[in-house]
Amino acid sequence: MIHIPRHAEILKLLSLLRTVSVGDFAQRLEVSEVTIRKDLAQLEEMGCLIRTRGGAQIAEDTRILKTIEVRQRERIEFKRSIARKARDLIREGETIYLDAGSTCLLLAKELGGINLRVVTNSIDVMVVLSAFPEISLISLGGSYRREAGSFVGPMAIEALRMLHIETCFLGTTGFSSRGIFSSQNLIEAQLKQKVLEVSKRRVVLADSAKFGREAFSIFARAGDVDVLISDSDFAHEKELRALGIEVVAADHP
Structure with missing residues (x-):
C-alpha cells in the first residue's frame, strides 16, 4: 500500500x-x-x-520535494481510476488473478459485492478480499518476498499449472512501444509468465509514468497481453494497438 x-x-x-x-x-x-x-x-x-x-x-x-509529493498524490489518483476501469471488465462468477502491486491492490478494494473466485500471490490483496464473504479466495504458496508482500518461486508456479484463469490482472515496472512488459525481479517475472500462460484474457494495469521504462526481466511481449489499461495521460495508444493490444484509457481522476 x-x-x-x-x-x-x-x-x-x-x-x-x-x-x-x-x-x-x-x-x-x-x-x-x-x-x-x-x-x-x-x-x-x-x-x-x-x-x-x-x-x-x-x-x-x-x-524538489514539493513536486514529488504532488506527483505521488497524482499517481495514486491515476491508479485508482485504472482500478475502477479494470473492475468494469470483471464478470460475475468468473475466476480472476490479481497480481501483487499497488494498482491491483486498489482493484481488490473495488470488488466488494461481486461473486468471484480470486487467485492471488499478494498478502495485501488476501487481507482486503478476506473481508468480502461473496469472494472465494485462493492463495498461491511459495517463497515469500517481504519487500513485495508476494509469494513466488517453483511452488507458486506449480500451483498455477493446476488452474484455469479467465482474466488475469498484472502490474508491470515498465512497458514500451514495442509491446515489451518488464519487472525488476526475475522470480516475479517468471511467475507472471506462468499466469499469462494459464489465463484466457490477459490484462496489464500500468499508469503512463511507466511507459518507456525498461526493467531487468521481461515477462511479456506483444501477443502475450490482450488489454492494457492506463490513465488518460497515456499518449501512445496507436503503437500498442498496431501490435494487437487493446488500449483502454481510464477516466481522468
Missing part, C-alpha cells in the same frame, strides 16, 4: 543525507525494516529514489 506521509519523510531524509540505510530509516520513522523495504521498492518504482545494498540514495528529481 502507499503511505504518503511516510514516503514524504523518507524523501526528506534522502534530500538531507543523500544516502540512508534501511536500519536508519526504520529507527527514525519508528517502523519495521520490512515496512521500509516495501516503501523503498514503491518509491523506486515511481522514480523517486535509487535502492542500494542495504538502503537507498537520492534520485536527481527528488531535490
Whole structure:
C-alpha cells in the first residue's frame, strides 16, 4: 500500500543525507525494516529514489520535494481510476488473478459485492478480499518476498499449472512501444509468465509514468497481453494497438 506521509519523510531524509540505510530509516520513522523495504521498492518504482545494498540514495528529481509529493498524490489518483476501469471488465462468477502491486491492490478494494473466485500471490490483496464473504479466495504458496508482500518461486508456479484463469490482472515496472512488459525481479517475472500462460484474457494495469521504462526481466511481449489499461495521460495508444493490444484509457481522476 502507499503511505504518503511516510514516503514524504523518507524523501526528506534522502534530500538531507543523500544516502540512508534501511536500519536508519526504520529507527527514525519508528517502523519495521520490512515496512521500509516495501516503501523503498514503491518509491523506486515511481522514480523517486535509487535502492542500494542495504538502503537507498537520492534520485536527481527528488531535490524538489514539493513536486514529488504532488506527483505521488497524482499517481495514486491515476491508479485508482485504472482500478475502477479494470473492475468494469470483471464478470460475475468468473475466476480472476490479481497480481501483487499497488494498482491491483486498489482493484481488490473495488470488488466488494461481486461473486468471484480470486487467485492471488499478494498478502495485501488476501487481507482486503478476506473481508468480502461473496469472494472465494485462493492463495498461491511459495517463497515469500517481504519487500513485495508476494509469494513466488517453483511452488507458486506449480500451483498455477493446476488452474484455469479467465482474466488475469498484472502490474508491470515498465512497458514500451514495442509491446515489451518488464519487472525488476526475475522470480516475479517468471511467475507472471506462468499466469499469462494459464489465463484466457490477459490484462496489464500500468499508469503512463511507466511507459518507456525498461526493467531487468521481461515477462511479456506483444501477443502475450490482450488489454492494457492506463490513465488518460497515456499518449501512445496507436503503437500498442498496431501490435494487437487493446488500449483502454481510464477516466481522468
